[in-house]
Amino acid sequence: MKQERREELRKKVELIWQQKLTERLDLTEEEKARVFPLLRQYEERKRALRQENRELVRELERMIENKATAGELKKTIQALEENDGKLREVKEEGFHELARILPVEKQARYIVFQLQFRREMRGLMHKARHHERGPRTP
Structure with a gap:
């Protein structure tokens, strides 16, 4: 799928998500004004980390194919683990921020x-x- 098409679909899904979230949580205008920018910010951070994860996994695939050393593989695996940890931290941080806004x-x-x-x-x-x-x- 082309990058343009992927971005277009992502935006459509985000709009549907916002509409459904507003309905399910019965968000007030004030809550929407605070929640959506916050969630958008954290989603961008998570998206970047997930992209890094995909790149690291592709790197691991290349390394395996090219018979990389155990040390080289371990270094990339550690980078992937660190990235997973960052992703968990961002998710937790985002939820804690959300908890400051929503009952x-x-x-x-x-x-x-x-x-x-x-x-x-x-x-x-x-x-x-x-x-x-x-x-x-x-």
């Missing part, structure tokens, strides 16, 4: 919503991929 019930709704939305998006992507390939013939 506990809305925090709980946010957690449930996030899990349900991701599951829903994975299902839609799976269907889209299957549809692109068309029916399989034996």
Whole structure:
């Protein structure tokens, strides 16, 4: 998929996510004005870290293919582990910031919503991929 198309889809998904989140959490205008910029900021940080993870995994694949030494592999694995730790920290930090804005019930709704939305998006992507390939013939 081209980068332009991927970015266009990401923006559409973000809009749907904002609309559904607003409905499910029954966000006030004040909450929306504070929550969405915060979540956008943390999402950008997480996206950058996930991209770094993908690059590190691709690097590991190349290293394995090129018979890299154990030391070289270990160094890249450590970088991947460090990056995973940073990703966890960013997620926790973002949620703590969100907790300063939203009451506990809305925090709980946010957690449930996030899990349900991701599951829903994975299902839609799976269907889209299957549809692109068309029916399989034996």
